[in-house]
Structures are given as C-alpha cells and as structure tokens.
Amino acid sequence: MTKDKSEYLINRHDNQYEVVIGLEVHAQVTSESKLFSTSATKFGAEPNTQVSLVDAAFPGMLPVINEYCVKQAIKTGIGLKAKINRRSVFDRKNYFYADLPQGYQISQFKDPIVGEGKVILDMPDGQKEVGIERLHLEQDAGKSIHDLDPKNTFVDLNRSGVALMEIVSKPDLRSPDEVNAYIKKLRSIMRYLGTCDGNMQEGSLRADVNVSVRKKGSKDFGTRCEIKNVNSIKFMQMAIEYEANRQVDLIEDGQTIDQETRLFDTKKNETRSMRSKEDAHDYRYFPDPDLLPLEVSDDFIENLKSEIPELPDEKKKRFIEKFKLSPYEANILVSDIETSNYFENVIKKSDVKLATNWIIGELFAALNEKNLEITESPISAGNLSKLINLIKDGTISGKIAKTVFEQMMEGDKDPQKIVEEKGLKQESDPKALEALIDKVIDDNRDKATEYKSGKVKLFGFFVGQVMKVSGGKANPQLVNEILKKKL
Amino acid sequence: MSDITKQSLSELVENIKSKKLSSSEVTKAFVERSENSKELNAYITEDYANALNKAKKFDEKPNLDLKLPGIPMAVKDLFCTRDLRTTAGSKILNNFVPTYESTVTQNIWNEGAILMGKLNCDEFAMGSSNETSFFGNVQNPIDNNLVPGGSSGGSSSAVAAQLTPITIGTDTGGSIRQPASFTGTVGLKPTYGSCSRYGIVAFASSLDQAGPMAQNVKDCALLQEVISTYDEKDSTSIDFKRNEYSKELTKDIKGKKIGIPKEYRVDGMPKEIEDLWKKGIEYAKDCGAEIIDISLPHTNYALPTYYIVAPAEASSNLARYDGVKYGFRAEGENLIDMYEKTRSQGFGAEVQRRIMIGTYVLSSGYYDAYYLKAQKVRKLIKNDFDDAYKKVDAILTPSTPSSAFKIGEKTNDPVSMYLNDIFTVPVNLAGLPGISIPAGHDAKGYPLGLQIIGKAFDEQNILNIAYAMEEKINFKNNITDWWIK
Numbered sequence: 020m021t022k023d024k025s026e027y028l029i030n031r032h033d034n035q036y037e038v039v040i041g042l043e044v045h046a047q048v049t050s051e052s053k054l055f056s057t058s059a060t061k062f063g064a065e066p067n068t069q070v071s072l073v074d075a076a077f078p079g080m081l082p083v084i085n086e087y088c089v090k091q092a093i094k095t096g097i098g099l100k101a102k103i104n105r106r107s108v109f110d111r112k113n114y115f116y117a118d119l120p121q122g123y124q125i126s127q128f129k130d131p132i133v134g135e136g137k138v139i140l141d142m143p144d145g146q147k148e149v150g151i152e153r154l155h156l157e158q159d160a161g162k163s164i165h166d167l168d169p170k171n172t173f174v175d176l177n178r179s180g181v182a183l184m185e186i187v188s189k190p191d192l193r194s195p196d197e198v199n200a201y202i203k204k205l206r207s208i209m210r211y212l213g214t215c216d217g218n219m220q221e222g223s224l225r226a227d228v229n230v231s232v233r234k235k236g237s238k239d240f241g242t243r244c245e246i247k248n249v250n251s252i253k254f255m256q257m258a259i260e261y262e263a264n265r266q267v268d269l270i271e272d273g274q275t276i277d278q279e280t281r282l283f284d285t286k287k288n289e290t291r292s293m294r295s296k297e298d299a300h301d302y303r304y305f306p307d308p309d310l311l312p313l314e315v316s317d318d319f320i321e322n323l324k325s326e327i328p329e330l331p332d333e334k335k336k337r338f339i340e341k342f343k344l345s346p347y348e349a350n351i352l353v354s355d356i357e358t359s360n361y362f363e364n365v366i367k368k369s370d371v372k373l374a375t376n377w378i379i380g381e382l383f384a385a386l387n388e389k390n391l392e393i394t395e396s397p398i399s400a401g402n403l404s405k406l407i408n409l410i411k412d413g414t415i416s417g418k419i420a421k422t423v424f425e426q427m428m429e430g431d432k433d434p435q436k437i438v439e440e441k442g443l444k445q446e447s448d449p450k451a452l453e454a455l456i457d458k459v460i461d462d463n464r465d466k467a468t469e470y471k472s473g474k475v476k477l478f479g480f481f482v483g484q485v486m487k488v489s490g491g492k493a494n495p496q497l498v499n500e501i502l503k504k505k506l
Numbered sequence: 507m508s509d510i511t512k513q514s515l516s517e518l519v520e521n522i523k524s525k526k527l528s529s530s531e532v533t534k535a536f537v538e539r540s541e542n543s544k545e546l547n548a549y550i551t552e553d554y555a556n557a558l559n560k561a562k563k564f565d566e567k568p569n570l571d572l573k574l575p576g577i578p579m580a581v582k583d584l585f586c587t588r589d590l591r592t593t594a595g596s597k598i599l600n601n602f603v604p605t606y607e608s609t610v611t612q613n614i615w616n617e618g619a620i621l622m623g624k625l626n627c628d629e630f631a632m633g634s635s636n637e638t639s640f641f642g643n644v645q646n647p648i649d650n651n652l653v654p655g656g657s658s659g660g661s662s663s664a665v666a667a668q669l670t671p672i673t674i675g676t677d678t679g680g681s682i683r684q685p686a687s688f689t690g691t692v693g694l695k696p697t698y699g700s701c702s703r704y705g706i707v708a709f710a711s712s713l714d715q716a717g718p719m720a721q722n723v724k725d726c727a728l729l730q731e732v733i734s735t736y737d738e739k740d741s742t743s744i745d746f747k748r749n750e751y752s753k754e755l756t757k758d759i760k761g762k763k764i765g766i767p768k769e770y771r772v773d774g775m776p777k778e779i780e781d782l783w784k785k786g787i788e789y790a791k792d793c794g795a796e797i798i799d800i801s802l803p804h805t806n807y808a809l810p811t812y813y814i815v816a817p818a819e820a821s822s823n824l825a826r827y828d829g830v831k832y833g834f835r836a837e838g839e840n841l842i843d844m845y846e847k848t849r850s851q852g853f854g855a856e857v858q859r860r861i862m863i864g865t866y867v868l869s870s871g872y873y874d875a876y877y878l879k880a881q882k883v884r885k886l887i888k889n890d891f892d893d894a895y896k897k898v899d900a901i902l903t904p905s906t907p908s909s910a911f912k913i914g915e916k917t918n919d920p921v922s923m924y925l926n927d928i929f930t931v932p933v934n935l936a937g938l939p940g941i942s943i944p945a946g947h948d949a950k951g952y953p954l955g956l957q958i959i960g961k962a963f964d965e966q967n968i969l970n971i972a973y974a975m976e977e978k979i980n981f982k983n984n985i986t987d988w989w990i991k
C-alpha cells in the first residue's frame with residue numbers, strides 16, 4: 020500500500036488498484052415522535068414502552084405522516100445543497116421479519132424527497148467534492164434480541180417506525196480517510212441543522228458501505244460488494260481495507276467478484292458473505308396506498324430555508340476572513356457546532372488569537388484527557404474569556420495562566436478569584452520589582468561581578484532567581500528590562 | 507313484539523324519540539329475533555347481554571337529540587370494536603380482541619346506537635358469496651341454501667331478515683352493493699375518502715370503503731350522514747362538505763340526466779337482467795329524469811385491472827398476520843417454519859390465492875407488465891367516468907349480472923365468482939359513490955338490484971335518484987321466515 024500524494028492505492032505485483040466507495044448512511048431524524056405515529060423516540064427506554072398500535076401494525080391501523088420529520092429531511096437536503104423534490108412518494112418495501120411488524124417497511128423508492136446534492140471534504144491536499152445521489156425518508160425496524168435466551172428471540176419495537184433519512188452518496192470516495200472525512204462532515208452538517216444527533220453509539224448514524232476496486236486509470240467500475248450496517252467510522256475503515264484487499268486478491272488470482280451483501284465481523288476484522296445476488300430479496304416495492312404522494316409547496320421550502328443556520332463551510336469562510344484564522348484552525352473550530360459556538364462565545368470579549376490557541380491547545384488537550392465533549396467542559400466560555408483577558412492585560416503571565424487553567428478545570432471557577440485567592444497576580448510594579456532585583460543582586464555579588472566581566476550567559480540565572488523569589492509572579496518583561504539596567 | 511323488527515330505522519327512531527318505544531324494547535326484539543335466526547349464521551360474535559345492558563342504561567338517561575337514539579345494531583366483523591372480538595372472518599384473527607374502535611363505528615355509537623354483535627363476512631372481505639368465511643356460510647333469508655352475496659353477506663342477510671334495523675358493510679369491489687342486490691336491500695358505497703378507513707381490517711387500501719346497508723333509501727341516507735366524517739387518522743380521508751343526507755333527501759329529480767353505458771350490456775347477460783335495466787330506465791323517466799346513452803369504453807378492462815390491484819395491495823396488507831404479535835400462531839421449528847405454518851393454517855384457500863396473485867404481480871420482472879399497467883388502465887377507467895359526467899349527472903346500470911346463486915354453486919370456479927363483480931368493480935377503481943336498490947325479481951322470485959353511480963362526493967344526488975325510483979318501483983321483499991322453527 021502506498022499513500023503518496025495522499026492517494027490510496029493497493030499494490031499487487033506490478034498492478035496498482037484504486038478503491039471505489041459509496042455510502043448509504045442511515046441517519047435517525049431528530050424528532051420527538053415517529054415518522055408515522057405519535058410514539059416517543061427516546062433512546063434507552065424500557066423495551067416496548069414506546070410502541071403505538073400503528074408501530075405494532077394492529078389490524079386497521081393507518082400511518083399518518085409526521086410533518087416535523089418531513090421538515091427535518093428537507094432541511095438536511097438544503098444543507099447538502101440538494102434538489103428538494105416538490106412531490107415524493109412513499110413505497111412499501113415488503114419482507115418478513117420478526118421485528119418488522121407490518122411485514123413491510125415504508126420507504127421511498129422511485130421518488131425520494133431529496134435529489135442530487137454535494138458535500139465538500141477538507142482533505143490534507145485540498146478540497147474534494149462528494150456527490151449526493153439522493154436522500155429519502157423511511158421507517159426504522161424494531162430490534163431482535165437473540166442473546167437473552169438460548170431458544171427464544173425477543174423483539175423490542177421501541178425503534179419500530181422511528182424516522183430515518185437514508186443518504187446515498189455517489190461512488191466518489193476513494194479511501195478510508197475520505198470515508199472518515201465524509202461521515203464527519205455529514206454528521207457536522209446535520210448537527211448544525213439539528214436534524215440528526217449523529218450519535219453512533221446509540222445507532223443514530225450507521226452506514227451500508229459499497230466497495231469495489233479497479234486498476235488505476237480504469238474508467239469502468241468493478242463489481243461491488245455491499246457491507247451492511249456498520250456503526251462506527253473505525254469499523255467502516257477497517258471493513259473497507261479488508262474488503263478492498265480481498266477483492267484485489269481475487270482479481271490477482273484470476274477469479275471474479277460476486278455482487279453480494281456482506282457483513283463485517285468486528286472481532287475477526289473480516290467481511291463475510293451474507294447473501295448473494297441470486298438470494299437477494301425481491302422487495303416488491305409499490306406505492307403505499309395508505310398514504311397520498313407527499314407534495315410540498317415552494318413557500319414551505321422557502322420558509323425552511325430561512326430557518327437554516329450558518330453551516331460549517333460558510334462559517335469556516337467567515338472565520339478565515341473575519342478573524343484571520345488559518346484554514347487549519349478554522350476547520351477544527353467549525354467541525355462541530357458546539358465547538359464553534361464555544362469559540363464565538365469566548366471571543367465576544369477577548370482576543371481572537373489567544374482564544375484560538377487556548378481552545379485548540381490547552382482546552383482540547385484537557386478535555387481529551389478527561390474524555391469530555393466541549394459541551395461538558397468544566398470551563399465555561401465566559402471564564403475562559405476572563406482568563407485570556409488576564410493574560411492579555413498582563414495581570415498574569417502565560418505560565419501562571421496554565422496553573423490557573425488547571426484549577427479552573429477542577430470546576431468552573433472564576434480565574435480572577437483564583438488569581439486573587441492564591442495571590443498569583445503578576446508583579447508589574449517597577450519599584451517592587453527593583454527592590455526584589457536589588458536583593459537578588461546583593462545576594463549574588465560574585466555572580467554579578469562575573470556577569471559584568473563578560474559572562475553574559477549568567478543573565479538567565481538572574482532572571483530565574485528573580486522569578487523564583489517572586490514565586491513566578493514577576494512580570495518577565497519588566498524583570499528583563501530592570502535587570503539589564505541594574506547589572 | 508314481532509312488529510318492532512319490521513319497522514324501518516326511521517320509524518324506530520321516531521318511536522323512540524316520541525317515547526312510544528324504549529331502547530330496551532327495541533333491543534330486546536332484535537336480540538330475540540337474532541337468537542331465533544341462528545340458522546342463517548349471520549353473526550360471528552353475539553354481544554346480546556351487553557346490548558341489553560346498554561339499552562337499559564340508555565333508557566335511564568335517554569338522549570333523544572341523537573340521530574340513532576338507543577338503536578341496536580350489528581356490524582360487519584371487519585370493523586374493529588373495542589373489547590369485542592374482531593375476526594375479519596378469518597381463523598388467523600379468531601381470538602383477536604381490539605383495544606380500539608374504528609372511526610366509523612365510533613361515529614355510530616356517538617349518535618346513540620348500541621352494538622349487538624359482529625356479522626359474518628368473507629375472509630378478509632375476499633369473496634362474493636360469504637362462502638370463504640372461516641365461520642361458515644351465511645344463508646340468504648330469501649331462500650334456503652342461497653348465498654346472501656359477499657363479502658358483506660352477514661350484513662345483507664341480517665338486514666333483510668330484520669335481525670338488525672340497519673348495518674354497515676365494506677365495499678372493495680362490490681361487497682356492499684352485490685349482497686344488497688342479492689337480498690333485496692339497499693346498499694351504498696360512498697366516494698373513496700368519505701368514510702374513514704381507520705380501524706377497518708384492510709383488504710385493498712386504495713379501494714376499501716365502508717358504507718350503510720338498509721331496508722330503504724331514507725335509512726341508508728341517515729346512516730351515511732352518521733358514518734361519513736373527515737378523519738385525520740386516515741391520510742386518504744377527504745375533507746369536503748358533507749350533507750345531512752337524510753334531511754336533504756328529495757324525490758324531485760326532474761331534469762336530472764342519467765347515463766346508460768352501452769358497455770354494460772355484457773355477453774351472456776341473462777335476459778331478466780336486461781329487462782330489469784329497461785324497466786329501471788322507464789322508472790327513471792317516470793321520475794322526470796332525462797336518459798342519455800353514454801360510453802365507458804374501458805369497462806371491459808375493469809375486472810382484470812381490479813384482480814391485479816386488489817390482490818397486490820392485499821398481499822402486502824395481510825403480511826402483518828404472521829403469528830408474531832397477535833392472532834393465531836402455529837408452532838414451528840424456526841421463524842420461517844412458524845410463518846409458513848401460521849399462514850397456511852391461518853388463511854383460507856381464497857385468501858391464499860389472492861396473496862399469491864398479489865405477490866406475483868408485484869414481483870420484479872412482472873411489476874411493469876401487471877401492476878404498473880393496471881394502474882394506467884385504472885386511470886383510463888376513471889377518465890371514462892370523468893368524460894361521461896360532462897354529459898350526465900348519474901349513471902344507471904344493473905347491480906349484478908345475475909340473482910343470488912346456490913351455496914356451493916361457484917366455489918370451484920373462482921373466475922365465474924369474480925364475474926359477479928363486473929358492474930360494481932369499475933366504481934371502486936374510479937373511487938366513485940354507487941348505490942344498489944332493489945328493483946324487481948327474477949323468474950325464481952329472487953331479488954335483483956339496480957345500481958346508480960354518482961360523481962365523486964355527490965352521494966346526495968344518487969340518494970335522491972334512488973329515493974325517487976324506490977317509490978316508483980315499490981319493491982316488496984318476499985321473506986317467509988323459513989329458517990325460524
């Protein structure tokens with residue numbers, strides 16, 4: 020494998036293979052109630068406590084579309100710079116499974132609510148555009164639990180009928196790193212919009228990964244395999260790496276690749292065949308006669324457009340232009356809406372450059388160490404802002420600030436108070452400093468003589484002594500100036 | 507007491523309102539007659555004790571402003587009724603007791619009516635003779651061993667035999683109008699979207715409509731006025747202005763233009779049906795209507811179209827009966843085995859046939875040739891009616907191509923059975939209202955019906971025409987109570 024010029028290629032003998040990846044991301048719509056019923060959607064509720072008669076497919080029960088979910092899907096479409104379809108159709112996807120009470124999933128097949136769009140990725144060697152094929156709304160199934168009993172399977176229908184957006188990319192991705200960037204960007208956009216919380220641990224975001232390989236330079240796509248239901252970026256990357264190498268090995272061995280659905284075994288780090296094309300379900304899609312085609316007016320869409328917040332790409336541009344951040348810094352700060360909000364709160368009343376450095380540097384490191392999200396930060400944006408102002412106006416040195424910061428991390432304490440209580444205020448009174456310096460020179464007469472006779476390296480020694488005696492509080496700049504005069 | 511059950515709904519309402527009769531007296535009379543009529547097998551589930559209790563309660567504090575004050579009523583067993591078993595005529599729902607009420611039945615109880623029990627029907631409403639019911643055949647009170655039509659066969663039999671003053675059925679391809687025609691009663695299939703489908707066991711969602719079945723047109727109009735409401739719980743329910751059909755009922759149909767579609771003169775149609783139709787045209791003229799020849803050119807394709815669309819939807823609608831959540835379950839080695847055993851033991855032969863047809867026409871490779879083509883033809887059939895209604899206000903046809911047949915006569919010939927729906931099916935495909943009224947008898951003395959088809963949402967107009975013609979026809983049902991020993 021080589022990663023020259025950030026190109027991801029698989030080498031075998033004299034051949035180089037390119038990997039072609041397309042993703043079908045299933046994103047749970049942030050909504051109080053389900054797509055076609057009024058049941059709640061809270062994660063982690065007791066099994067079968069959020070199930071209506073509609074969700075459990077009782078006789079004569081009918082679906083009624085949740086307008087909020089429709090709005091969320093359209094907003095997401097707008098965020099993906101996609102075409103919003105004025106008319107879309109809900110279809111039934113028919114198959115039998117114990118956790119699919121209706122015997123069909125209501126989805127959108129031929130006429131999805133959102134058409135083609137795009138997502139911009141910031142890769143180390145520049146930007147990359149990934150095409151979006153479509154976004155459609157569909158119901159989630161329930162959950163089968165096979166490991167509670169040796170003989171029986173249990174079914175939890177809490178998830179049954181929860182609204183999902185299936186976001187299908189074009190086969191534009193070429194490496195596990197791009198997949199990582201794509202998922203993160205998609206997640207970021209949806210979190211900015213408030214349309215999906217992107218929580219992969221809770222299953223709010225999962226993906227089917229389509230992988231094929233082809234000789235470098237070839238224009239034709241190879242036969243693809245679909246890896247079902249992968250629920251972390253790391254596993255997606257591992258699965259792609261395994262699957263691409265498996266396919267290359269087959270080709271090098273003179274064999275053909277079967278179009279099939281595969282599963283990723285996270286323990287063995289391998290993909291396994293689930294069903295071949297011949298065994299593929301015939302889902303017998305047809306328009307759901309219980310639901311009329313979904314029609315949305317231009318006004319409806321325009322109103323939603325006016326609710327769209329500034330999205331990461333635009334925010335990044337603004338940060339660079341307005342705050343003179345580097346693209347690298349801007350990228351980090353906009354990647355998550357919570358981080359960018361935090362940043363903007365800090366800089367309301369403090370220096371941008373210092374704030375950027377403190378957030379990307381100290382704060383991220385400290386949060387990372389404690390495994391906390393920015394929203395869980397023990398230091399509020401207001402107090403970080405105060406700390407930065409204390410540095411800026413010379414009340415404390417950068418070094419003391421780190422001590423203060425550490426104490427703030429223990430609980431959201433006001434840095435001003437910490438400085439006062441612990442007497443950490445920087446000594447910037449020239450007279451007080453002179454007295455201090457006179458005493459140090461007095462105590463180190465011999466060294467002072469040596470310095471004067473040309474041993475200039477000893478200057479550092481004196482600075483150190485002054486700082487030590489002052490308990491680190493002496494203003495280093497002033498100490499320098501006064502020392503030079505006195506020596 | 508026997509004359510109580512002979513009264514029409516309107517008379518009963520009048521007598522209860524004027525306190526000449528109590529709800530208890532009326533309920534007791536219908537319960538007694540129902541109990542004496544077990545031979546007809548019209549009921550699947552009886553709820554007489556509760557009905558009598560409710561009647562007693564009603565009488566203690568009667569609300570006489572209601573439209574159906576203390577009126578007892580049995581309903582087709584396709585309507586989900588809270589706390590009372592609802593089977594859809596199937597073994598697979600043999601022990602199913604809903605915790606909820608269909609909108610249509612709720613509307614009826616809200617107007618003061620009292621549930622007496624659940625009436626027999628073809629399994630999942632799939633049939634034209636009530637012979638596919640898991641709970642056995644229903645006898646037509648007209649004659650021993652005669653089918654009452656289907657799928658609302660229990661309903662038509664019960665109304666004709668006066669076990670219930672009035673009832674409701676459902677009509678997917680003729681299941682209200684054909685049994686009404688076979689039993690000498692009146693049955694209305696409303697415009698698609700007029701009555702909520704919420705809580706009705708689904709057969710074919712784009713065709714199913716609930717409707718009233720009665721002894722006469724006025725009763726039919728009153729019940730339609732009660733059951734037809736806009737319902738947010740049914741996405742296909744339509745919010746249009748609904749009349750007080752019984753109040754606005756008039757026999758004045760002078761100048762109404764009634765179309766006679768030439769394509770309904772089908773090959774092999776018995777002469778007596780042809781004669782009935784001619785008689786009907788004369789009655790309409792007598793009422794002052796103008797008769798206009800029209801053409802509905804795609805009529806021939808209606809039946810094949812229906813037998814693609816309806817089974818396709820049914821195959822998917824019935825997937826929920828899988829033994830997992832409620833209803834009948836057969837034990838199996840594993841999930842698939844359980845599914846196969848549950849569904850092959852739980853569904854009868856006709857239901858299985860339609861599930862297979864429906865599954866086939868939706869399969870990849872066949873979808874375009876069957877389902878998609880059928881949807882296109884359905885549009886053409888609807889266009890036919892739209893064109894016709896530029897010239898006429900309503901259309902008059904026979905309700906069925908024959909009178910009621912003997913039990914067992916057509917059970918081994920599904921296509922001949924399907925042909926029974928030839929005049930009613932186009933109305934469902936076009937989503938229009940249609941009413942069947944009794945108009946005469948055949949040589950054997952069995953009733954024959956005429957169908958009046960209206961414009962969408964124009965129930966009032968066809969009720970008016972039916973009301974006017976009813977008077978001229980002056981039909982008398984010849985029922986001898988042969989089943990009461």
